[in-house]
Amino acid sequence: MTGFPADWLADPAAPATDVELALLLVNSHDLLEDPADRLHDLRWLTHALAGAGHPHLADPLTARDLPRLRRLRDALRQVFEATDDEEAAAVLNPLLQKARAVPLLVRGPDGATSLVVGAGLSGAAALEARLPSALAGFVAEHGVRRLGVCGSDPCRCVYVDRTRAATRKYCCSYCNDRRAARAYRRRRSPGLA
Template structure:
């Protein structure tokens, strides 16, 4: 069965790509910025996550743009202001040339990827607000996540950070009793 055309053409894939890009900085790893010097980590991560065709299009010349895109998206994830998120997203989409028009395929993918990822985050903000975007509450982790829980209560990027925080809280409670 082929892929159905729907209104949500971007599905969650582009939103997950945006989170993957944000999490190319992981303060629990060494080096923390996995894209500081080249795009090898990014290309591997794309391939591992089912985006081999996109990985083949990524060039070292695109790295600076990806780092700028990462900074914009991180700012959206870190803000609690709907107005600030809208401004960041609108400015980012405009600088990515994200206007609806048909263009020749040979224009490159840098702006196209930026537009896709920014659009995915913008769509989530428009539908659910910035409350569904988060940065891990476990110190020193600063990984991003999208809260897909029913109650919007997620605080950690992964089970490991959640478990570490629970263990830390348990040790503190035991030490106080």
């Protein structure tokens, strides 16, 4: 899987939500890509953040942030892999405390007041506050059963399950099709993978 497929986004026309940015960061490690780790430099991430409607998050990042971003990525992956909400809380709560992810009322340029986490933070610090906070809000509302890891081996990308019956298994339509093609070949040629 490459880039930021449209089926990661609830609304491809709008800037990505912070939950979707968490997906983006976790999926920067993608076993179907070569190299699998696209955080060996900042190019892919800054391009993807800007493409997802968040150039202001991309601009302040520097190469010195890469170890922090990889640590945040590893921690957030554990939330998608968590089997229950408690396991997710054990990962997210320390991240929230460490990043001082406090919601504050902020007045925007349009004069509207909104509740914002990570106000005044930028770069990696903003991501460290905002992404765990968004995932925590998601888990509180929907539970970890709505977060998952792609079942189309060897892909280990993560997804948000927005299906009505919580039946999503794959990160994107490409992996879904790949899986379906393999099952089809197996049916046609018993004994072959």
